[in-house]
Amino acid sequence: TIDTEAKAYYLGLMLTDGNVHKMKRNTEQYRIQIALQSQDRDILERFKKELHSSNKIIHYQKDKRDECIFSIHSVKMAYDLSKQGITPNKTFIAELNYNIPPDLFRHYIRGIFDGDGTVYYSNEHLHFGFYGTHKLVTQVQDWLIEQINLTRHKITDKETVSFTTYQKRKDIENFYNLIYTDASFYLKRKKEKFDSYL
Numbered sequence: 001t002i003d004t005e006a007k008a009y010y011l012g013l014m015l016t017d018g019n020v021h022k023m024k025r026n027t028e029q030y031r032i033q034i035a036l037q038s039q040d041r042d043i044l045e046r047f048k049k050e051l052h053s054s055n056k057i058i059h060y061q062k063d064k065r066d067e068c069i070f071s072i073h074s075v076k077m078a079y080d081l082s083k084q085g086i087t088p089n090k091t092f093i094a095e096l097n098y099n100i101p102p103d104l105f106r107h108y109i110r111g112i113f114d115g116d117g118t119v120y121y122s123n124e125h126l127h128f129g130f131y132g133t134h135k136l137v138t139q140v141q142d143w144l145i146e147q148i149n150l151t152r153h154k155i156t157d158k159e160t161v162s163f164t165t166y167q168k169r170k171d172i173e174n175f176y177n178l179i180y181t182d183a184s185f186y187l188k189r190k191k192e193k194f195d196s197y198l
Helices: 005-017 038-050 075-083 102-116 134-148 169-180 188-197
Strands: 018-022 030-037 058-062 065-073 117-122 125-132 162-166
Touching: 005 018, 005 030, 005 038, 005 102, 018 075, 030 038, 030 075, 038 065, 038 188, 102 117, 102 125, 102 134, 102 169, 117 188, 125 134, 125 169, 125 188, 134 162, 134 169, 162 169, 169 188
Parallel strands: none
Antiparallel strands: 018 030, 030 065, 058 065, 117 125, 125 162
16 A cells, blocks of 8 residues: 555655566566665665565676665565556556555655656756656656646657656756655755755
8 A cells, every 4th residue: 555655655666676576487476676776775775674674785786887786575565566567577568656645646756756767967957857668758747747837848769768858947946846845765866966956
């Protein structure tokens, strides 16, 4: 049941940076995991705490980048996540779950942004955006237009991913206020870029 900020946020993060993996074809064994850059370890520590787990967070190198991963094995959690749209091989079918309570939906979007969103400087100006399936990026944009009158931008489709970005100061301020006001869970490095710009 998605009834707290933490659950909504981590569901969004699971949709983008997490996965559910069936261990063996003929048995009901599932591994649920989230992998992040090592500098974002605190978000995995807090996820681990939310689950009351004693499992270790593992560090490893991927493409010359330090990453960390937290995983657990749970059939029940795999089934619960499947009801929320988090299934094995979800990469190319990911879409928004509109069953999240309206008052928690911005936390869900922030989890998605922390997983597959981007915030960066170009020519001394801040840009932010989203990557994902065409459907997911379209849905996120439509929801943000409805909530904060975000400027509608073209969604660019590449071979394996779709994306769109925004750079108007009004959009940056409104997006920032929507997702970070009274927020307890977020990637510090992303929020700090907004903070320094604003």
